Amino acid sequence: MEEKEIRKLNKRAMLEMLVELSEENDRLTAENEELKKKLEDKNLVIRNAGSIAKASLELNHIFEDAQKAADQYIRSIMEIRKEKKEELERMKSLVSKLKEVEKNGRASDDKRSEESSEEGE
Numbered sequence: 105m106e107e108k109e110i111r112k113l114n115k116r117a118m119l120e121m122l123v124e125l126s127e128e129n130d131r132l133t134a135e136n137e138e139l140k141k142k143l144e145d146k147n148l149v150i151r152n153a154g155s156i157a158k159a160s161l162e163l164n165h166i167f168e169d170a171q172k173a174a175d176q177y178i179r180s181i182m183e184i185r186k187e188k189k190e191e192l193e194r195m196k197s198l199v200s201k202l203k204e205v206e207k208n209g210r211a212s213d214d215k216r217s218e219e220s221s222e223e224g225e
Contacts, residue, residue: 113121 110118
């Protein structure tokens with residue numbers, strides 16, 4: 105509406121126009137607030153997505169470090185197992201040799217006993 109047309113309006117028409125403009129202003133203000141809230145929600149989602157991505161990367165590093173530690177632990181356990189197996193084989197060998205020496209010692213004792221029995225006769 106142009107200024108001349110507005111001047112020709114009576115008070116009642118001007119009040120009605122004022123009420124309509126006020127209601128439209130309220131509606132637009134509410135819509136503006138709603139759009140601001142939606143925008144803030146979207147921004148929050150975007151910020152959180154960045155934070156989640158960052159947290160995910162940090163977790164990946166933690167898991168990689170944990171995996172490295174687990175691999176190192178397994179390697180050390182396998183090395184200890186190998187050493188213990190070698191030690192067990194050495195001990196078995198010694199036991200076998202001791203049994204042989206013991207067997208030979210008994211045979212020797214038996215031979216001496218026979219010899220001394222034969223001498224006594």
